[in-house]
Amino acid sequence: MEAAGEITPEELKRRLDNGRAPALLDVREPWEHELCALPGARLVPLRSLPSALGTLPVERDIVVYCHHGARSRAATELLAANGYRVSNLVGGIDRWSREVDPSIPRY
Secondary structure, eight states: OOSTTEEOHHHHHHHHHTTOOOEEEEOSOHHHHHHOOOTTOEEOOGGGHHHHGGGSOSSSOEEEEOSSSHHHHHHHHHHHHTTOOEEEETTHHHHHHHHTOTTSOOO
C-alpha cells in the first residue's frame, strides 16, 4: 500500500492475482460505469453511498475507485468512519488503465 487507506493499481493487481481479492466498489456515475469498470466491481454512486452502508461487506477489505481518485477518497473516509476496512485506488480507473490494463477505455 502507498499510504494508510491507499492502494496503488500495481498492488491491487497483485492482490487480485494471488487470490486475496478485496471487494471492489465503484463510486462513479452509472454512465461512467457503462463506459468501463473493473471486473466484479459493484456500482454505488457516491451520492448513494450513505444509504448503501448496511449492504457492503464488513468481513472483507474494500477497494474504492472512481475516475481519478477524488470521489473515491471521500467514499473511503466515509466507509472508514463507519468501521469498514477500506482503501482508495490511487489515480482511479484512469491510472489502472495506464499502468495495469490498457484494454480499459480511458475517458
